[in-house]
Amino acid sequence: MHREPKLERFNENVLSKYQIYNSLFLTLPFNDIRKTGSLLPLFQEVCEEGFKQKKNPSEIVEAFFKKYLDDPSEKEMNDLLFRFIQYIERQVVLFDAIEDAAFPIVNNMDGIGTLRNMKEESESQNQTERIKEYLSRFKVRPTLTAHPTQFYPGAVLGIITDLDKAIQNDDLVKIKQLLSQLGKTPFFKKEKPTPFDEAVSLIWYFENVFYQSVSKIYSYIQQNMFDGESVGNEIIELGFWPGGDRDGNPFVTTNITLQVAKRLKSTILFCYYRDARKLKRRLTFEGVNETIEEIERALYEGAVSEGGSVKLSLEELKGKLHSIREVLIDEHQSLFLDEVDDLLNKVNLFGYHLATLDIRQDSGVHEEVLSEIIEVCEKRGDNLIPKNYPELSDEEQIEILTKVKGNLSADEFDSEDGMGKATISSIHAMQEIQKSNGEKGANRYIISHSEVPQSILEPFAFLRLCGWDEPTVDIIPLFETVPDLKASPNVMKILYSNPVYREHLERRGNKQTIMLGFSDGTKDGGYLMANWSIYKAKQELTEISREYDIKVTFFDGRGGPPARGGGKTHQFYASLGSAIENEEIQLTVQGQTISSNFGTQDSCQYNLEQLISAGVSNEIFNEGKNNLSEEDRATMVDLAESSYNTYMDFKAHPRFIPYLEKMSTLKYYAKTNIGSRPSKRNNKALNLDNLRAIPFVGSWSQLKQNVPGFFGVGTALKKYEDNGEFDKVKQLYNNSIFFKTLLENSMMSLTKSFFELTSYMKDDEEFGEFWELIHAEYIRSKEMLLKVTGYKELMENEPAMRASIQARERIVLPLLTIQQHALRMVQQLQDGNDTDRLDEYEKMVTRSLYGNINASRNSA
Numbered sequence: 085m086h087r088e089p090k091l092e093r094f095n096e097n098v099l100s101k102y103q104i105y106n107s108l109f110l111t112l113p114f115n116d117i118r119k120t121g122s123l124l125p126l127f128q129e130v131c132e133e134g135f136k137q138k139k140n141p142s143e144i145v146e147a148f149f150k151k152y153l154d155d156p157s158e159k160e161m162n163d164l165l166f167r168f169i170q171y172i173e174r175q176v177v178l179f180d181a182i183e184d185a186a187f188p189i190v191n192n193m194d195g196i197g198t199l200r201n202m203k204e205e206s207e208s209q210n211q212t213e214r215i216k217e218y219l220s221r222f223k224v225r226p227t228l229t230a231h232p233t234q235f236y237p238g239a240v241l242g243i244i245t246d247l248d249k250a251i252q253n254d255d256l257v258k259i260k261q262l263l264s265q266l267g268k269t270p271f272f273k274k275e276k277p278t279p280f281d282e283a284v285s286l287i288w289y290f291e292n293v294f295y296q297s298v299s300k301i302y303s304y305i306q307q308n309m310f311d312g313e314s315v316g317n318e319i320i321e322l323g324f325w326p327g328g329d330r331d332g333n334p335f336v337t338t339n340i341t342l343q344v345a346k347r348l349k350s351t352i353l354f355c356y357y358r359d360a361r362k363l364k365r366r367l368t369f370e371g372v373n374e375t376i377e378e379i380e381r382a383l384y385e386g387a388v389s390e391g392g393s394v395k396l397s398l399e400e401l402k403g404k405l406h407s408i409r410e411v412l413i414d415e416h417q418s419l420f421l422d423e424v425d426d427l428l429n430k431v432n433l434f435g436y437h438l439a440t441l442d443i444r445q446d447s448g449v450h451e452e453v454l455s456e457i458i459e460v461c462e463k464r465g466d467n468l469i470p471k472n473y474p475e476l477s478d479e480e481q482i483e484i485l486t487k488v489k490g491n492l493s494a495d496e497f498d499s500e501d502g503m504g505k506a507t508i509s510s511i512h513a514m515q516e517i518q519k520s521n522g523e524k525g526a527n528r529y530i531i532s533h534s535e536v537p538q539s540i541l542e543p544f545a546f547l548r549l550c551g552w553d554e555p556t557v558d559i560i561p562l563f564e565t566v567p568d569l570k571a572s573p574n575v576m577k578i579l580y581s582n583p584v585y586r587e588h589l590e591r592r593g594n595k596q597t598i599m600l601g602f603s604d605g606t607k608d609g610g611y612l613m614a615n616w617s618i619y620k621a622k623q624e625l626t627e628i629s630r631e632y633d634i635k636v637t638f639f640d641g642r643g644g645p646p647a648r649g650g651g652k653t654h655q656f657y658a659s660l661g662s663a664i665e666n667e668e669i670q671l672t673v674q675g676q677t678i679s680s681n682f683g684t685q686d687s688c689q690y691n692l693e694q695l696i697s698a699g700v701s702n703e704i705f706n707e708g709k710n711n712l713s714e715e716d717r718a719t720m721v722d723l724a725e726s727s728y729n730t731y732m733d734f735k736a737h738p739r740f741i742p743y744l745e746k747m748s749t750l751k752y753y754a755k756t757n758i759g760s761r762p763s764k765r766n767n768k769a770l771n772l773d774n775l776r777a778i779p780f781v782g783s784w785s786q787l788k789q790n791v792p793g794f795f796g797v798g799t800a801l802k803k804y805e806d807n808g809e810f811d812k813v814k815q816l817y818n819n820s821i822f823f824k825t826l827l828e829n830s831m832m833s834l835t836k837s838f839f840e841l842t843s844y845m846k847d848d849e850e851f852g853e854f855w856e857l858i859h860a861e862y863i864r865s866k867e868m869l870l871k872v873t874g875y876k877e878l879m880e881n882e883p884a885m886r887a888s889i890q891a892r893e894r895i896v897l898p899l900l901t902i903q904q905h906a907l908r909m910v911q912q913l914q915d916g917n918d919t920d921r922l923d924e925y926e927k928m929v930t931r932s933l934y935g936n937i938n939a940s941r942n943s944a
Contacts, residue, residue, distance in 0.1 A: 090190060091883040097186035099891060101251065102179055108260055109174070112267050120167045124898065126152055127168060131901045140844035141904035162924060165902050166931065172899045173935040174266050177240060179895060180679070180938070181247035183888065188686045190884060197654060197694040199304050211704055216309055218703055220317050224695045225639075225670040227323030227442065228289065228678060230282035238285045239269050241679065245292070248684060271934055279336045283326035283344040287351050289678060290438055294322060295355050297688040299430050301696070306429070318432065320692060321524075322439035324348065325672070329444045330510065331532045338494075338509040345441055345517040345525055349392035352438035356401075357383035359427045366420045371411040375404050391520065398436050398522060405431065437525040441517065443510055444530040444562075447539040449503050454542055456504030457549065460496050468549070478538070485541040486584035490549040511550045514557065523556050530599055530639075534561035535568055537578045544585065554591055560639065564601030566609035566728070569617040572598070573624040580632040589634060596634050597670070598625055601641035607780050610731030610796045611833075615826055616724035622664045629665065639670035642677075654691075655828075657698035659821030661711040666702050669695050676938060706821075716816045719804075720823060723813070726803050727796035730861075734795060739854040746911070747842075747851055748783040749903070752930045786936055788841045788900060789858055793833025798865030801872060810871070817872050827869055831878045834866050835889055836940065841900055892939040903932035 088096075110121040127148050134144035149161055156164075183190075194200045206215045243266050250258040277285075298320045306315055327344025330336045360380040367376045379401065386394025396404070405428045412421050454469070461468045468490050473481065494509035517526040529543050540561045547555040563572040576598070579585050589596060600621060606614040622638055629636035642653065657669050673682065682688040712720065734740065744750045784791045804810045816823050839862060845855040866878065879886040906928035913922040 089883075090192075091887060093190045094186070094884040094887055097189050098179075098183050099887070101182050101186070102891070105178055105182065105251070105259060105263075106175060108256075108263055109171070109178075109267075111260070112264055120164070120171050123152060123164070124168055124171055128894075128898050131897050134901075135840040138840075138843060140908070141841070141901045142908050144901055145905045158921075162928070165905075165928065169899055169902060169928070169931050169935065170271075172896060173271050173938070174263075175895050176892070176935050176939045177244055177266060178247070178263070179892065181244045182251055184244065184248040184684050184687065185251035187684060187690070191690055193686070193690060197697040198690070199301065199308075199693050199696065202693075202697050202700055203308055205705065209705070212309070214704055215700055218700060219305060219309065219319060219696075220315060221667055222696070222699050222703075223317070223319060223321055223668045223670075224692060224699070225321045225323050225668065226673045226682070226692070226695075227325060227639075227670065228286045228439070229329065229672045229674040230279065230286060230326040237269075237271065238288065240266070240271060241285070241288070241683075243269065244679075244683070279327050279333065279340050280343050280347075283324070283347060286324070286326055286678070287347060287438075289682060290322065290348075291351050291355060293682060293685055293688045295352075295430070295434070297685050297692060298322070298433060299426060300685075300689055301692055302429055302433060303426060319696065320433070322434075323528075323670070323672075324439040324441050325444065328441045328526065330449075330506070331444045331446045338506065338513045341441070341443070341510060341513050341526075342516065345513075345521055346392050348438045348441065349436055349521050349525075350387050352434050352436065353383050353387035353392060353394060355434075356427065356431065357387050359430065363420070363423055363427065366423060367408065367412075369416060371415055372408045375408055379404055392436075393520075394436070398431070402428065402431055435522050435524060437521040440524050440528060441526045442528045442530055443514060443526065444532060445507065445543070446532040447534055447542070450507070450531065450539070450542040450546075452503045453507045453546065456497055456499070456502055457492070457546075460492065460504070464496075466490075469545075478536070481538055482541060482578070482582065485538060485545040486582055488545050488549060489553060491551040492549045507546060508550060511547055511552070515550070515552065518556065527556055528558045528560055528597070530560045530562055532562045532564070532601075533568070534563055534575065535571065537575050537582075540575070540579060541582075541585070544588070555588070558592060558595075558597050559588075560597045560599050562599040562601055562641065563621065564608075564641070566613060566617050569600070569621040572621050573628050576625060577628050577632075580628070580634060586632075594634055595637060596629060597637045597639050599639040599641055606792045609728050611727065611793055611830060612797055612800060612826065613724045613728035613731070616720060619660075619664075619822060622660070626663060626665045635667065636665045637668040637670060638665065640672070642671045642673070654694035654698040655821065655825040657695065658701040658706060659825055660702050661706075661822075663711055666699055669699055676940060712820060712822075715812070716819050716823075719812045719816045720820070723800045723804075723816075726800035730796040730799040734857070734861075737854060737857070739851055743851050743854055744780075744783055747787070747845060747848075747907070749786045749907070749929060749933060750779055750783040752926070752933060753779040753782060782937065785836070785940060786900075786903065786933065788836070788838040789862070790833040790837045791858060794830050794837075794865045795858070795861050797827075797830050798861050798863075798868045801868035802864055805868070805871070813872050827872065828879075828881070830865070831869055831873075832885075832889070834862065834869065835878045835886060836893065837862060838893065838897075838900075841904060896936050896939045899932055899935050903929055903936070906932065 130148040130151070131144055134147060139147070145161075145165070149156055153160075153164075192198075202215070203212075206212045243262055247259065247262050247266075250262060302315070302319060305319060306312060324344075327336060327340050357380060360376060360383055364373075364376045364380050367373055379396070382394055382396045382401075386392055386396075405424060409421065409424050409428070412418055412424065454473070458469050458471055458473060462471060468488050469484060470476075473484065476484070492508050494505045494512065497505035497508065499505065514526045514529075529547070531539055531543055534540055540559055544555075544559050547557055561572070561575070563569050563575075576596070580589075580596075600618045602614060602618065608614070609617065618640075625636055625638075653671065657666070660666055680687070681691045781792050801810075801813055804813045817827065818824075839859050842855065843859075846852045846859070848855070869878070870876070873880075875881070877886075879889075906925045909925040910922060910929065913925065916922075
């Protein structure tokens, strides 16, 4: 048990160690490293003082060179600025590694939200049997996605892992070696990764973190809550998007999908093989030695084979492990039984699939596919889908989509690059993966921008047109924009009422998964309205699903920062109340959220336990506490509407898009080679509909304005103050964990804002008024949030997290100053003929993106 306050533990084990190990950089034997490391603290000091004196970034850079260098040339100045960027990137890596190493010290691994705490609380409240019953049906599914918010290449992630271990052991020699390695390891990717590259990078987390942590959690529950008996439920399942997420990514092909599925299978076979090999060293006695040798040999051959072909079926593998188990109990005094049970649990958890590879595509693309299928049908003369389909009524279209069956082949489509061939081949790939990896290998098809029932029934029809009369696939609509969320209950009611789709659901256990996305919702309707719309949609979708005896599961598309659904995730799930179905917690995990929340076995286990505990708390410990009263609900609705109107007026401002294009780093995201997916959904002119949420939110973050996480919140709260009704807001805050979590996450966005960086923009002829508009809402939101919470400073209730944010923001302040200076230079040079200088400063902007995003990992 840790006795010191969390902030003291953070200061001692993170900040103090960072200061010590950061000084080691100066001792590295690299050209110019000493000069760079000596000058950077001076530059940081000049930055801090400069912003206090209201200087712009270019004035700060010029003041530094004037004070500390003797009349340098522009090339010498830029060379040093680039070296500063490289140095800061590595400082961020060092801070990450130190924070990872200190995780089990800073965080109480047996504290609130952990399994041990949950067990003790259940015993004290005589709720043990209820919790056991709930855990026998409750699941958590983290789904790793390759959205480009993690800038570290795989080699750097490996160094972070090794640094973590060396720091835990205070191994100065090893730390210095690793810092030397870090100094020579490139951060900048010369080429964009392929979707397969992204998949391989993320599968590393499954193999080295989740495999161990998930097994530990399951074993703890089995031994301590179920007295060693079978839980009858995996509790934790893993999902995976790289290689299956086709939405807006033309580089995801059927071949890539199959390659990723094979890699997932070979990875889990290797994991089993390593465990079986260790077991073989222990199970050396008669009755079990030959069986474990057979298992080890079969797993190895399967892992190294081309297609992951293994002689033992999954059921045969389980059967042999059970037979070993029985012999150990009957003949060998249960010697090494725990080790056998551990492997058997892992086989039950991960099968031959390791993680479910989700397939995702946009509904707009499905309309193109349908047109191509109509052409194929016309050539065949079978009229499966009539040529006049687009002119038919909704009812007639739904009738066709639910009744159609066929045996389409991808070879029947003329265009090699068309979406028809790609989509049909991906469905056949799902069938192939299920045969190889088991049904869970690929049994979910997600439809982005689901707007009408046809959006969901089109891929359902495609499955059946591929000869899959009774597809073992869950069709999952994704509702994301505010209008789509409002329409979602009616869309699902139509589907539930359809006899053919209802038969499909019965075959799938009368379960329907519905995905709700935060990112585009925030981009579309602002922070409060997006979160409230999702909350309200969940209640309405739960109600309509229960009416039709369907068990609905919500899959949340969450990003890293609060503006994209991140923040205090476990508190959000603990706050939903009984009117929202909560037998499963499914969420996407991406970018820096993966490395910060699940990057080590300690952090992975801790955060997965927090999610399990959140589900239990909402179901049992907070029973009846989280349902909004009519008065509180009315306040929440009004706040969301006021915030929405404020945000929509802001979004409609004529300077909104031009500001992002000219004054932010928006266009540079595409140049960073950090992800395989384009930053826009198409090549049309930039607008909010085709702009992806990641570069949108990321650009505000680079400006240190974080607009999507607070804009409209201040105005909505101020209205209640002006009307003398602020007590209603305080009442809602005190009564609703949901609302409290929203405001605390918004405070995180405000804490990471730094308007002094861009205050020079207020004097800009074109954008000055627009900058003032944003800044005024920031000030208003900060004042109102402090008033409703009663805090004297933002995040007062999370001093350790606040300290972490402040430390990271201080590390990257020089980098952000350089970025803004470079952007100002780009604006000056754009209309001239000096392309070499322009290229140099644009490269500087692009390079500066890395460290800032990586430093924001605690936004998760």
